[in-house]
Amino acid sequence: MTINDIAKLAKVSPSTVSRVLNNNGPVKEETKKRILQIVEESKFVPNAFARSLSNENLINNVGLIVPNIDNPFFATLAEGVSAAADECGYNSFLFNTNEDVKKELRFLQTSQEQRLRGLLMVPVVENDTVNRSYLMRLPIPVVMIDRESYNTNFDGVFSDDIEGACNAVEALIQNGHTKIAQIMGPLTTKPGRARLEGYRQALQAHGIPYREEYVVEGMFQKEASYEGMQRLMKLKDPPTAIFSANNMTSIGVLKYLKEHHMRLGRDISMIGYDDIKVLEYTDTNLSTVSRPVHRMGYEAMQLLHERITHTDNRNGARKRIYLGAQLILRGSERMFARTSGKKETEKTKAQSQREMEKDEEAKDV
Amino acid sequence: MTINDIAKLAKVSPSTVSRVLNNNGPVKEETKKRILQIVEESKFVPNAFARSLSNENLINNVGLIVPNIDNPFFATLAEGVSAAADECGYNSFLFNTNEDVKKELRFLQTSQEQRLRGLLMVPVVENDTVNRSYLMRLPIPVVMIDRESYNTNFDGVFSDDIEGACNAVEALIQNGHTKIAQIMGPLTTKPGRARLEGYRQALQAHGIPYREEYVVEGMFQKEASYEGMQRLMKLKDPPTAIFSANNMTSIGVLKYLKEHHMRLGRDISMIGYDDIKVLEYTDTNLSTVSRPVHRMGYEAMQLLHERITHTDNRNGARKRIYLGAQLILRGSERMFARTSGKKETEKTKAQSQREMEKDEEAKDV
């Protein structure tokens, strides 16, 4: 079923059908009705490919490339993107690279083959030369989110991870800790490096020496993080506090703690990065650096929309948005549970209230 | 940059370039090399739309429509789909309807406009006549996952939720409970209804009367579930155990419990549906009905692939795969904590071990 078939059935020319379908150009009300009826009856749907072929990229498709959709951070990010995409009239296609640069490259190729209007991207790593050079040659606007590609200068939406990490580590220091370990993310990502840097800065600012053995790989994965914890806890002089570089690594730590009957705020202290929503409703009381994830996605998509529509502006100054992170203390940062169980619970409830407000705020984009 | 431009640069005809690009038809080694070089230098990427136009649907795109990507169940499902899609040579596009039938319809239209090869779908509800009739007229194979559309007979991958729910409720009964409430899912979805039915059957089998006031709406959402808990706990004769219809509703319950200083297995008992991974590493000990989510996505995609390739078979008998659910008991099903803290912890550790094995198995698809 094509536009020509419809035309024949309606005994008009294809262009008339086209005019009706696209609601441009004048058509007699009567023939219009007739055509629409036939379209309806035959359940004809125009071929978007053919349309965009003649019309230079008319399909409003954009892509979002994330490294791990299983990480709730990226799932929420995708929601933010999709909300904004909706409002701006795009179809957003979600690609999951699963932290695999090969897959990432394939998606970049697909993006180009299928003539997406723009790309939102959380790259796997920042130092992949193949993907980077491919990326830089893409004829469409690209907006980076959270992570970045080295030596490029794309638009982007980020958070200040150095500050976020620094605040977290300082909170641990203020609670009396000096033996603070970091389960770090891959140093091939911007957030991985920034969070290490923040950790460093906080230690330095307080005259605490940086100890190599306190910094272990977590790869933003719970498995690696679990192993990192094993190494840390086997040290002759193990840390008393952990700074965990993201939510996946936090889960790895929790797993270790549970298996070893250790409790946060009693046997060890900890601050994580990024929220793990459900934990707020448990007794885990994990303190964390919280970021406006939904909004990051939303704003990134809006930025992309700007770039797509104002093509003239495409070579203008890059726009880079930094959204603030918020340190949320729930108790796990404290050393050896100074407060009694009772008091702790109450504090937690107040926190929980704050959380709910924050939640709503985050959705209010 | 088009195939014609390349042809001119290489001083050959477009068809020769096409032959090189698609590696069909004979081309002299020398000119082949020359053409490839020019393609490389100019970073030319063929237009997939144009290609598929002449070639009847050559692009291997499939779509996955999920109601809520923020629900880790669907995120993991998407991973399973994408893994299989990869192996079978498809691009899988993920659409998030956010439980909105309007959005769902738009995606169905997009699927058709953009000539997807097939569709994997978790419909928002099963009784939307508009979307259903649209769906039934789609000229491509459709595989349902988890949920279903009423009065249709598509291929599908499901789990036996009646049995799953029944097992869960029986476990509560065996722990001495008779006042068992259900936070239910929408009855406009198959899982919502099946889990209610399983609940019913279990009560009946044990001669426990069904009490209207013990069954409250949870909508598969944590907010509604939280409110449901409020209503339940305000009853003159509140339940002693909760069966929660999915992971989102479980989170709502946990939120309520935390705010009211209630603990699972001490102040109230509970069994949920679907995993919440991170909880396994907390002290929450939430028992749950666990399903092989990743595999559900994986098998659904494989089934779709079959339907796409064996077009002859498309009108054959529908294939419906039912994957088993597994009841995992971690302690929250027990009444008034019969065991001491110590013993409980040990039990938990053994469970944790089993979980890890299950994890690996689930990935082993």
Next chain:
DNA sequence: CTGTTAGCGCCTTCAC
């Protein structure tokens, strides 16, 4: 108001 024509970028005959 409507039809005819040409062309979007590519592939596939069919000639040479």
Next chain:
DNA sequence: GTGAAGGCGCTAACAG
């Protein structure tokens, strides 16, 4: 081996 011609489904420009 290679080129020319036609067509995929649709829209836009130009005639009427």
